[in-house]
Amino acid sequence: MNTSSALSSSTTSWFSSIVRGRSEKMGNPSMSSNANAGGGGVSVARKNHLRGALFKYGPKPAQVAFKTGEFKQQVIFIGGLTEGFLASEYLQPLSIALENEKWSLVQLLLSSSYTGYGTSSLKEDALEIDQLINYFINKEDSEGVVLLGHSTGCQDIVHYMQTNAACSRAVRAAILQAPVSDREYRATLPETAEMIDLASFMMREGREMDLMPREANPDAPITAYRYHSLCAYMGDDDMFSSDLSDDQLKMRLGHMESTPCQVIFSMADEYVPEYVDKKALVERLCRAMGGAEKVEIEWGNHTLSNRVAEAVKAIVDFVKREGPKGILGLFGCCTKSIRSGKDESEYD
Known part of the structure; x- marks a missing residue:
């Protein structure tokens, strides 16, 4: 889901937090002592300022992540359309709360972050999420991760868990925050119907990776494929629409029943059309996932x-309760298979 209002604030605040964090550490003794409190290495200077580690997890320029806390367990935040670092107000206090429970919070950039979503796909996002988990397994001896998705980040998690990638076995649990329908929201915009027809026509002609006209998506360039995926009925991104049948929801979400899941639904979500019965929808989504x-x-x-x-x-209570379950034997198998294969040095 497009949250372009977060774009400008995110792109400035994450960098300034790193620069100012360095100067404050050098010039403010009390700040330095806070950085060492609790042994996790997290220090919050002020609102939306975090101290942690910025690192690359893959070869592409966009494949950068920011980690607060130095622990063996990670909660990985996956943002929605147009989002990047510090995409949500709750990330700063969440990092503090997770530190108290000996978990690191990781915010990653994908090739689809900020304005890159229009030329990317859920498939590409899933590959990059797998690279990040691979990094933690092989470089930091991770003991397991929890995936936390916001908006379209929820689709990323659902798609990733369906791939059955080797590193997906390291996922202890998944949290879907604001799993809403891009298609139902976009249907409220006047240009959508005509643009879906155009995207379908371009795909039939084999031009799915060609760009749509600017009016289709003023925020960012978008391919015919991604527009169709987000806006068309049963497109690849269409997982949480209220008009999907129970069988269709089960087909899209049913594989999540093997992973402990939490669905956090905002009952005044501005991207959910007024006609949608939110209580009924979240109940159906949880049921389709086998009782999330x-x-x-x-x-x-x-x-x-x-x-x-x-x-x-809600997030911390769930991580504390579900995070450690069922991981030891499964995760040991995962790390053994990854470390013994070529993946170990692929992203050195």
Whole structure:
């Protein structure tokens, strides 16, 4: 889901946090002592300022991640369309709360981050998520990860878990925050129907990777394939629409039943059309995933910027409860298979 309002603030705040964090560490003794508190290496200077490690997890220029805390367990935040670092208000307090539980918070950039989503795909996102988990397994001896998706990041998680990639076995649990339908939201825009027809025509002609006209998606260049994926009925991104049948939802989401899942749904999400029965929808989504935990945030908006404390509590409670389950034997198998193969040095 497109949250372009977060774009400008995200692109400035993440870099300034790194630059200012370095100067404050050198010139402010109290800040330096905070950085060492708890042994996790996380220091919050002020709102939306975090101290941690910025690193590359893959060969592409965009494949950069930011980690707060030095622990063997990681919660990986996967943002939605147009999002990048510090995409949601709850990430800063979440990093502190996770540090107290000996978990690191990781924010990653994908090739699809910021304005790259229009020329990317869920498939490419899944490959890059796998590279990040591979990095933690082989470079930092990770003991397991929890995937936390916001908006279209939820589609990324669902698609990734369906790939059965080797590193997906290191996923202890998944949290879907604001799993909403891009198609149903886009259907409220006047140009969408005509542009879906154009995208379908271009795909039939074998031009799925050609760009759509600017009016189809003013925020960023977008290919015919990605536009169709986001906007067309049963497109690749169409996983959470209220008009999908129970069988269709089960087909799209049913494989998640083997992973502990939490669905956090904002009951005042501005990207969900008024006609959608939100309570009925979240119930159906959880049922399609084999009984995922349901969390309804009353009056919560799409990013939960107005319900930060509730978001952090729900996430941390779930990580504490579900994170350690069923990981030892499965994760040991995963690390053995990855470390013994060519993947170990692929991203050195």
